[in-house]
Amino acid sequence: MxxxxxxxxxxxxxxxxxxxxxxxxxxxxxxxxxxxxxxxxxxxxxxxxxxxxxxxxxxxxxxxxxxxxxxxxxxxxxxxxxxxxxxxxxxxxxxxxxxxxxxxxxxxxxxxxxxxxxxxxxxxxxxxxxxxxxxxxxxxxxxDTALLQPLLGDPDPEIRIHAAYALATATDSDRTVRAAFRTSLASEQDPIVRAALVLATAEATRAHPHPPTTTWMREQWQDPTQEPEVRLAAAIGWLCLTDKPAPDNLDAAVDRLATDERSHAMDGLPWMAIAGGSGQTGLQRCIRKMLHPEQPDPSECDDPWCPRH
Incomplete structure (x- = not known):
């Protein structure tokens, strides 16, 4: 077609x-x-x-x-x-x-x-x-990856985020797309765009498993010199790339870093925006589903003027 x-x-x-x-x-x-x-x-x-x-x-x-x-x-x-x-x-x-x-x-x-x-x-x-x-x-x-990859360096951060989101769905058997994410991450200054590149790397790796990248993802959320947005994205990415139980230090780091303000800011990432629901931001819902799956969805507010995420 x-x-x-x-x-x-x-x-x-x-x-x-x-x-x-x-x-x-x-x-x-x-x-x-x-x-x-x-x-x-x-x-x-x-x-x-x-x-x-x-x-x-x-x-x-x-x-x-x-x-x-x-x-x-x-x-x-x-x-x-x-x-x-x-x-x-x-x-x-x-x-x-x-x-x-x-x-x-x-x-x-x-x-x-x-x-x-x-x-x-x-x-x-x-x-x-x-x-x-x-x-x-x-x-x-x-x-059309050759048309999309240059957009990872576009002056507009929204373009860079959505270029990563699109490229993450490409077939990447030779790992060139994932390599482009890592290259862009090395020069990217915007914390939200950096978080997007981490999530894109995780999505590409989930489709094409690569143990060294899974290890790298763990290093990112453990690294206190990384921006909180990057550490949170890496924590989510690592959890999606492995079936190992979440270690205590991941749980503690996420709990400390995932402030309400940061959770709302990270809804600027399409991965997080579409994950939200039940009155929670995407980040909040991912944390609950991934780290506390036994907890039920929060009750929806019946008041039509009830604040939403």
């Missing part, structure tokens, strides 16, 4: 060559991408279509938008490039809203074959196999 789109069609936005009509609401996606590319749409119209379809478990048509969203994001002159990049990996992840356990957070399969992903992700509401859509999106992202 996506792999069959000619490079010239992707680079030239030859949208008529894309089989939008073969998939539910595909024509709607194609028109939204056209309007977004030409700047004739209101802010976020194109990206809103993609995010809405993914939220409604209708990824098949949205997958076709991925190569074009990447090219809009890579265009430094485009006014909505950050919005486009934020939606690049939406079709590449399934069943992840509200997921915060160490067994499921950061989990995606490295295989990009439909047969291997079908059982993992089931069927979309349209009847299309969800695994087929997820695989197609990851294939599209993997094909």
């Amino acid at each position: 996506v792999a069959d789109i000619r490079p010239e069609a992707k680079d030239g936005f030859l949208l008529d060559e894309v089989p939008w009509g073969h998939f539910p609401l595909g024509d709607h996606v194609g028109e939204a991408i056209h309007l977004l590319h030409t700047g004739d749409s209101p802010v976020r119209t194109g990206t809103g279509v993609v995010s809405g379809m993914c939220a409604n478990d209708m990824r098949a048509g949205a997958v076709l938008a991925v190569p074009f969203l990447i090219r809009i994001a890579a265009d430094t002159r485009h006014p909505y490039r950050a919005d486009a990049l934020a939606e690049v990996s939406s079709p590449a992840r399934a069943r992840y809203f509200g997921v915060a356990s160490r067994g499921e957070l950061l989990l995606h399969r490295a295989d990009t074959q439909y047969d291997d992903l079908y059982d993992d992700y089931g069927v979309e509401v349209t009847g299309y196999p969800a695994g087929w859509s997820v695989a197609g999106a990851r294939i599209a992202i993997t094909a």
Whole structure:
């Protein structure tokens, strides 16, 4: 599907060559991408279509938008490039809203074959196999890693964060993407972006296991010279990469570092934003699910004016 789109069609936005009509609401996606590319749409119209379809478990048509969203994001002159990049990996992840356990957070399969992903992700509401859509999106992202990797050095920290989030879903058998995360981390100054690079490294490593990286992740959360955001991200990453019991010093470090202010700041990371729920930030919910799984979800407040995370 996506792999069959000619490079010239992707680079030239030859949208008529894309089989939008073969998939539910595909024509709607194609028109939204056209309007977004030409700047004739209101802010976020194109990206809103993609995010809405993914939220409604209708990824098949949205997958076709991925190569074009990447090219809009890579265009430094485009006014909505950050919005486009934020939606690049939406079709590449399934069943992840509200997921915060160490067994499921950061989990995606490295295989990009439909047969291997079908059982993992089931069927979309349209009847299309969800695994087929997820695989197609990851294939599209993997094909364009050369366009996404330079965005790890973009002047806009939001772009850097979402570039890491998208690249974390790429097939990375040769570990070049993970190496790019580590290289960027060495020069990155923003603590939240550094935390994003750590989580992206953990997600890539979960798909392509690498024991030295798991060891490195443990070193990061133990290192008192690291920023608290980095240590918290590394603690979560390490918990997702191993089934070992959490040591007492990890529990103590997390309890000390995870202040309310920091928890809300880290919701700027897409991994954390989608993990939140039950009145908790993503970080708070991950800590509870990973370190105290016996604790039930906090009761939701019945008052509609009740403060949310």
